[in-house]
Amino acid sequence: MKVKRIVANVETQEVAEAGYFYGELLGLDQLMDMGFIATYGSHEKMDTQINFLSEGGSGTPVPDLSIEVDDLDEAVTRMKEAGISVEYGPVEEPWGVRRFFVKDPFGRLVNILIHL
Numbered sequence: 001m002k003v004k005r006i007v008a009n010v011e012t013q014e015v016a017e018a019g020y021f022y023g024e025l026l027g028l029d030q031l032m033d034m035g036f037i038a039t040y041g042s043h044e045k046m047d048t049q050i051n052f053l054s055e056g057g058s059g060t061p062v063p064d065l066s067i068e069v070d071d072l073d074e075a076v077t078r079m080k081e082a083g084i085s086v087e088y089g090p091v092e093e094p095w096g097v098r099r100f101f102v103k104d105p106f107g108r109l110v111n112i113l114i115h116l
Contacts, residue, residue: 003048004048005048006048006049006050008064008065010064010065010104010106010108011106012105012106014105014106015035015036015037015038016038017105017106018038018040018104018105018106019038019040020082020105021084021104021105022040022104023040025075025078025079025082025084026067026069026075026078026112028040028041028042029041029042029043051066056101056111057093057095058091058093060088060101061109062109063101063109063110063111064108064109064110065104065108065109065110065111066110066111066112066113067110067111067112067113068113068114068115069112069113069114070114071114072090072098072099072100072112072113072114075100075112076090076100076112079100079102079112084102084103085102085103086100086101086102087100087101087102087103087109088100088101089101092116096115096116097113097114097115097116098113098114098116099111099112099113099114100112100113
């Protein structure tokens with residue numbers, strides 16, 4: 001058996017609100033919308049990973065989601081322009097990433113990062 005995909009599921013009664021944060025701000029494509037579920041993603045090949053954490057690193061809380069981007073400065077700017085407060089960072093971590101945390105519209109802590 002081979003795992004083909006891992007999908008993060010975020011419970012919310014406000015499914016449509018995902019479009020602005022994950023679609024507009026982070027640039028993901030809406031892949032499916034059935035009312036009760038909206039799926040955002042990319043058609044680019046992505047690695048499959050699942051993390052198990054006792055803390056978020058550097059003494060931070062464990063984020064609910066981690067999203068790697070190709071331009072961290074642009075991601076920070078988009079969040080700030082949208083009035084979304086940065087909870088942590090941006091900071092260059094000793095394990096080779098630069099990252100920041102924000103909360104999505106559903107209160108989930110999102111780690112947005114780039115590998116150095």
